[in-house]
Amino acid sequence: MEVDRTGEYIYPDTELDRVEGQVIEELKANSQEAIPDPDQWLEEELEQNIILTTVDWVINWGRRSSPWVSLCFPACCGFEFVSAMGPRFDISRFGMEILRASPRQADLMITAGTLTWKMAPNIKRIYNQMAEPKWVIAMGACAISGGIFRSSYSVVPGYNHIIPVDVYVPGCPPRPEGLIYGIQMLQKKIAKRKNLPQEGLKGLIKEGLRG
Amino acid sequence: MTVALSAKEVAAKLEPKFPASIIESNKDSLLVKSESLFELISFLKTTPEFDFNYLSSITAVDYLDYFELVYHLTSMEHNHSLVIKTRCYGRGNPTVPSIVSLYEGANVQEREIYDLMGISFEGHPNMKRIFLWDGFEGHPLRKDYL
Numbered sequence: 340m341e342v343d344r345t346g347e348y349i350y351p352d353t354e355l356d357r358v359e360g361q362v363i364e365e366l367k368a369n370s371q372e373a374i375p376d377p378d379q380w381l382e383e384e385l386e387q388n389i390i391l392t393t394v395d396w397v398i399n400w401g402r403r404s405s406p407w408v409s410l411c412f413p414a415c416c417g418f419e420f421v422s423a424m425g426p427r428f429d430i431s432r433f434g435m436e437i438l439r440a441s442p443r444q445a446d447l448m449i450t451a452g453t454l455t456w457k458m459a460p461n462i463k464r465i466y467n468q469m470a471e472p473k474w475v476i477a478m479g480a481c482a483i484s485g486g487i488f489r490s491s492y493s494v495v496p497g498y499n500h501i502i503p504v505d506v507y508v509p510g511c512p513p514r515p516e517g518l519i520y521g522i523q524m525l526q527k528k529i530a531k532r533k534n535l536p537q538e539g540l541k542g543l544i545k546e547g548l549r550g
Numbered sequence: 551m552t553v554a555l556s557a558k559e560v561a562a563k564l565e566p567k568f569p570a571s572i573i574e575s576n577k578d579s580l581l582v583k584s585e586s587l588f589e590l591i592s593f594l595k596t597t598p599e600f601d602f603n604y605l606s607s608i609t610a611v612d613y614l615d616y617f618e619l620v621y622h623l624t625s626m627e628h629n630h631s632l633v634i635k636t637r638c639y640g641r642g643n644p645t646v647p648s649i650v651s652l653y654e655g656a657n658v659q660e661r662e663i664y665d666l667m668g669i670s671f672e673g674h675p676n677m678k679r680i681f682l683w684d685g686f687e688g689h690p691l692r693k694d695y696l
Binding site for chain 2 (some may be wrong): 353356357359360363364456461493
């Protein structure tokens with residue numbers, strides 16, 4: 340039977356190629372500088388307020404105990420991550436046995452592998468689709484700086500050109516123990532996070548104390 | 551184990567059919583003119599004696615003076631293989647005939663060579679970049695890319 344292939348695609352594929360090329364060139368032009376790591380709030384002094392810190396502690400306990408991972412395994416570090424997922428190293432001990440195929444249900448992106456400029460818009464899209472709060476672990480030399488492919492024509496020199504990175508785990512690839520250590524560091528980082536809007540709440544509490 | 555045919559013997563058999571199109575033949579490979587490449591591979595594929603029904607790979611090499619394309623052909627029936635080379639000159643837009651109509655597997659490999667080496671294949675149904683994006687400048691596997 341003859342299959343009618345006219346109108347199979349709305350756009351001709353040459354048009355799609357052109358648009359894809361434009362998107363990549365635009366992203367490449369805009370991401371020559373690395374995004375600073377989101378760690379300024381770590382230096383701030385913890386407020387000695389019992390109510391706020393307790394609420395924060397409960398929220399942070401919930402968040403750090405179940406960081407679900409979104410799928411982002413462009414290269415070989417993915418195998419080491421799979422090994423860390425498996426029964427021998429078993430990162431489900433840290434509450435993250437669930438891999439989410441949908442970024443909307445994920446909190447944590449473990450970037451296991453080399454990122455090419457052609458893949459970069461898609462990684463950025465996955466990151467943008469993740470719900471706040473979200474964290475990123477750059478796993479392996481390629482994710483940190485581009486690794487041995489750094490000076491290549493097609494490789495992004497580090498994920499921090501595309502998305503902000505919280506924790507860097509070096510290695511080529513890192514051992515599962517290294518990855519687990521990185522995850523624990525991220526959990527410590529999450530534990531220091533202030534979740535409630537500080538200024539507004541402080542005012543409210545002061546007013547409440549005044550009567 | 552696949553037997554590598556002596557290209558010299560193959561050249562002797564091909565000589566009456568394709569006069570003056572074989573430039574050079576030694577133990578390992580057969581160097582042919584690019585104009586007669588398609589007919590020659592077509593002949594090797596359809597003749598029962600050779601029956602090269604499988605294309606293992608196409609590769610391109612940049613020798614700065616010219617580009618050399620290397621075709622690895624294999625016969626599943628006779629379990630033998632042959633290496634065919636051809637050259638194309640000029641760095642602007644070197645062109646060789648496409649063999650996609652003979653081997654469907656050449657489609658992607660010829661696109662890869664076009665993408666990274668900048669060699670155009672005449673008669674290819676979809677001659678565009680495959681790994682790199684549209685708008686990428688240059689062909690990165692060329693020796694003078696940097």
